[in-house]
Amino acid sequence: MIRVVLPVHLRTLAHLDGEVALGVDGPVTQRSVLDAVEARYPMLRGTMRDHVTQKRRAFIRFFACGEDLSNELPDTLLPDAVAKGAEPFLIVGAIAGG
Amino acid sequence: MSAIRLLVGTRKGAFVLTADGQRRKWDISGPHFAGWEVYHIKGSPADPNRLYASQTSGWFGQVMQRSNDGGKTWEAGGNEFKYAGTTGTHLWYDGTPHPWEFKRVWHLEPSLSDPETVYAGVEDAALFRSADGGRTWQELPGLRSHPSGAKWQPGAGGMGLHTIIQDPSDAKRMFVAISAAGVFRTDDAGETWRPMNRGLRSEFMPDPTAEVGHCVHRIALHRSRPGVLFMQKHWDVMRSDDAGQSWKEVSGNLPTDFGFPIHVHAHEPETIYVVPIKSDSEHFPLDGKLRVYRSRTGGNEWEALTKGLPQRDCYVNVLRGAMSVDALDPCGVYFGTTGGQVYASADGGDAWAPIVRDLPAVLSVEAQTLP
Numbered sequence A: 001m002i003r004v005v006l007p008v009h010l011r012t013l014a015h016l017d018g019e020v021a022l023g024v025d026g027p028v029t030q031r032s033v034l035d036a037v038e039a040r041y042p043m044l045r046g047t048m049r050d051h052v053t054q055k056r057r058a059f060i061r062f063f064a065c066g067e068d069l070s071n072e073l074p075d076t077l078l079p080d081a082v083a084k085g086a087e088p089f090l091i092v093g094a095i096a097g098g
Numbered sequence B: 001m002s003a004i005r006l007l008v009g010t011r012k013g014a015f016v017l018t019a020d021g022q023r024r025k026w027d028i029s030g031p032h033f034a035g036w037e038v039y040h041i042k043g044s045p046a047d048p049n050r051l052y053a054s055q056t057s058g059w060f061g062q063v064m065q066r067s068n069d070g071g072k073t074w075e076a077g078g079n080e081f082k083y084a085g086t087t088g089t090h091l092w093y094d095g096t097p098h099p100w101e102f103k104r105v106w107h108l109e110p111s112l113s114d115p116e117t118v119y120a121g122v123e124d125a126a127l128f129r130s131a132d133g134g135r136t137w138q139e140l141p142g143l144r145s146h147p148s149g150a151k152w153q154p155g156a157g158g159m160g161l162h163t164i165i166q167d168p169s170d171a172k173r174m175f176v177a178i179s180a181a182g183v184f185r186t187d188d189a190g191e192t193w194r195p196m197n198r199g200l201r202s203e204f205m206p207d208p209t210a211e212v213g214h215c216v217h218r219i220a221l222h223r224s225r226p227g228v229l230f231m232q233k234h235w236d237v238m239r240s241d242d243a244g245q246s247w248k249e250v251s252g253n254l255p256t257d258f259g260f261p262i263h264v265h266a267h268e269p270e271t272i273y274v275v276p277i278k279s280d281s282e283h284f285p286l287d288g289k290l291r292v293y294r295s296r297t298g299g300n301e302w303e304a305l306t307k308g309l310p311q312r313d314c315y316v317n318v319l320r321g322a323m324s325v326d327a328l329d330p331c332g333v334y335f336g337t338t339g340g341q342v343y344a345s346a347d348g349g350d351a352w353a354p355i356v357r358d359l360p361a362v363l364s365v366e367a368q369t370l371p
Helices: A008-013 A030-040 B147-151
Strands: A002-005 A020-022 A060-064 A089-093 B003-010 B013-020 B027-032 B037-043 B051-057 B061-067 B089-091 B097-099 B104-110 B118-123 B126-130 B161-166 B174-178 B182-186 B216-221 B229-233 B237-240 B258-264 B272-277 B292-295 B303-305 B323-325 B333-336 B342-345 B353-356 B362-370
Touching: A002 A030, A020 A030, B003 B051, B003 B333, B013 B037, B013 B353, B051 B104, B061 B104, B089 B147, B104 B161, B118 B161, B126 B161, B161 B216, B174 B216, B182 B216, B229 B258, B258 B323, B272 B323, B333 B362
Parallel strands: A002 A089, B037 B104, B037 B362, B216 B258, B323 B362
Antiparallel strands: A002 A020, A060 A089, B003 B013, B003 B037, B003 B362, B013 B027, B037 B051, B051 B061, B089 B097, B104 B118, B118 B126, B161 B174, B174 B182, B216 B229, B229 B237, B258 B272, B272 B292, B292 B303, B323 B333, B333 B342, B342 B353
């Protein structure tokens, strides 16, 4: 299972506590993980990436295993530790503002 | 006994304020959608417990919410607002072409007759409609594809379609207002639109009387006289007696005719309310005195309403969507400020009292009169 940690506002919107555990078919990539999150929680569609272009929203960042993966291509494989569920895939609202 | 429910959208969530018909003691629930900007919440005239809310965030984008129990519980609806056809461009602040980009929903207007149908005015300016209770949204593209669309330009707050008015006497007629394009009217249920800005004068424009480009802040009408419209423009308070085809200035003796909201009394179609603001560069009341101005003559002759409102050191603003009236007699009038106060008058504006003082900045106020 893939572990995903969502920012607090999206956890509230999806009515969930803590991290999410998801099964992902095929290669574990940013795209396949987000597809799985949105399939289970349809109210999150459009909040992390654009409905049409599928581009990451400007103030959303992706981290895993101590690395910033935000600018990786969506079909790049995520680290093995994420694919095996040892480490979570972190979806983070960027620090912005003063 | 009747009851009043105020739907208040703020910079950091939504609040629902309720009182009985006396309007003296208020219960406050919220924040709903805490931490999100709530541009607008409005109830269906056909089913007052059906509410629609626009929840938005710079981080997470647009979320639409719907309630079937008057705001006690909410469920997220569809949030895909896809412009129809070729997107095209409008003018950017510097006058260069800029592609249309959806940013947020500014205004929600439920159908007068069908709780499942609701209109959404969005930034960048366009009109969307849902006929399935907010699950899916379709653009009414005739507005944005009007030949003038390529010349529309954002106001300081963005290029928002911020006002939607349905004509209660004609299901096919609707008015919208856009900053900074102006007023448009459809007579065929949104298929085609015509600019309705004749008589407006905006000195900041290269051609001050051009057909489009005016920064209209709000328009309002009384349901018994849908051919009479009132407008608070960037500067100037205006009136139309021919359903928007021509406008004349009725600023009269106002101390300043800059402002944002304008509203009509529930039972007196010639009684209107504005909140004069010092200027477009100083968005606060003149001389630090928060004063609502009322005209009982449909404009030109105005009286200051000050009882219960701060008359010194007050530097809040009242935004375009932050004023509403109830349908009781005497008519209740309500407005919210950027300082987080929501003021109420249960006597048509003669006297005011704060319902609550310390909410986040208020973006919108809608009053519902419940049986």
